Amino acid sequence: MTSIPSVDLNDFISDDPVKKQNFVNAIGKAYEDIGFVALKGHFLDDTLVENLYKEVKNFFSLPTETKQRYEIPGIGGQRGYVSFGKESAKGKKEGDLKEFWHFGQYVENNPKLEAEYPKNVTVNELSEFNAIGKETYKMLEKTAKYVLRALALHLGIEETYFDAFIYNGNSILRPIHYPPIKEEPKEAVRAAAHGDINLITLLMGAQGRGLQVQNHKGEWIDAMAQPDELMINVGDMLSRHTNNKLKSTIHRVINPPKELWGTSRYSIPFFMHPISDMKLDVLEGCIDDNNPKAFEDITAGEFLNERLIELGLIKK
Template sequence: MKKIPSVDLSEFISDDTTKKKKFIKEIGEAFEEIGFVALRGHFLSDELSAKLYTEVKLFFDLPEEIKQSYEIEGIGGQRGFTSFGKESAKGKKEGDLKEFWHFGQEVVDNEKLKAEYPKNVLVKEVPNFNEVGMEAYKKLEKTAIYVLRALALHIGLDELYFDKYVINGNSILRSIYYPPIKGEPKGAVRAAAHGDINLITLLMGASAAGLQVKNKQGEWIEVTALPEQLVINVGDMLERLTNNKLRSTIHRVVNPPREDWDKPRYSIPFFTHPISEMPLNCLPECITETHPKVYDDITAGEFLNERLKELGLLK
């Protein structure tokens, strides 16, 4: 596979059974083969996407001391600002050449979860930043719910299997800023090769090239999508849950050619996380004689904490 497949969510949402089955087959096969798709027909408008990028650029243009005043210690970077170079890929000592901001869940009708999740951090200097960020969060979350419904049917589960885990889940909208590269990176890249922790990731169109995914042949493929498409990939939680049926594919963001080192890059992924109590035990539907169970039982919360420590975000 030399490029990621393109699918249309409007087919799944339609009342046409044939179109719905077509979408389930296409996204299911793509996630088994390469773990990535380009998705159109989603709920995030081009206008809202453009508004969010405007707000994100305004935030990252703030003076360093102001941005760092929004960095909250002791929560693994789950809300607010995380400064440059603090996150590294699993097994890599060099920090990634990026800084980022996290918007998190605004819980509805569940006091236990409201107490469990850190509160979102409000930015005074960019008045529309939080409002636009959370509006985009909700549209991406809605898209993720429908994608997971299609995947549930592909796996052989009830269509609404994931709803109880991802509605009010611990999902994160991350705004990333990769500053211009000012000197020889010495082994560091904008984002080292990694798999995502979560169930699925939804990526809004980045401001510059650089995202690559590794196919089954071990080749690095450039990920390209049209401006109106979201790039969606399987995370480690979903790979584990499906006993490797759906693939969490290794991907990276490479440094640009030297002549483009002076250009920054912005990227906004939505990491779909379930509630921490969700069991990630391999589903019986994905265990066979030829594919025996390969993972120990664990909850989503336990798995997340393990990985945040490996990334250097939690002590």
């Protein structure tokens, strides 16, 4: 695999059973082979995307002391602002060269989950920032639902299997700013090699070089989406749940060539998480003589907590 396959969600949601099955086959094969796919036909329209980038740039342009007022202690960076260099990849001591913001779930009809999740943080200086963030969150969540439905069919389970687990799930929308690089970084990169924690990640802003994916031979492949595509990859939770049938691929964001150090990069991933009591136990249909059960039973909440400790975002 030397490039990222491209699929169109319109084929899956069409009334044509052949197109739908072809989509299921294509996305299933891509996720077994490399764990990444470029997706057209998502639910974000051009105006929403344009407005989101405008608001995100406005936020990251605010003075540092203003942004830091939105950094909430004691919640592991789950909502609001996380300042530059605060997060590092698992096993890496250098902080990544980025700052970011977190929008979280807008819980409906569930007081228990409302109490469990940290509250979303309102930016007072920007009147549109929170509303546009919420709308983007909802459209990406809707897109993710259909991708997971296709993967359920590929796995031979009920099409809507994931629906109940992702409704009110602990998903995160993360606008990231990689600021201009001012001096030769010693060891740090914009985002060190890592796998994602969650079920699937939907990434906006993968146009232009920077994002790289590691294939099965250990080679790094540039992952570049078209302007109308989202890059979508499998996370560790889904990989674990499927006994590594669907691959959570290691990826990174490399520093640009020196002549582009003076430029910012923005990317906006949506991390699709289930509710915390979803069991990530390996699916029976993914176990056979050649692929014995590779993982202990664990819930999504327990797994997330373990990983946030490894990332240095929460303390033991």
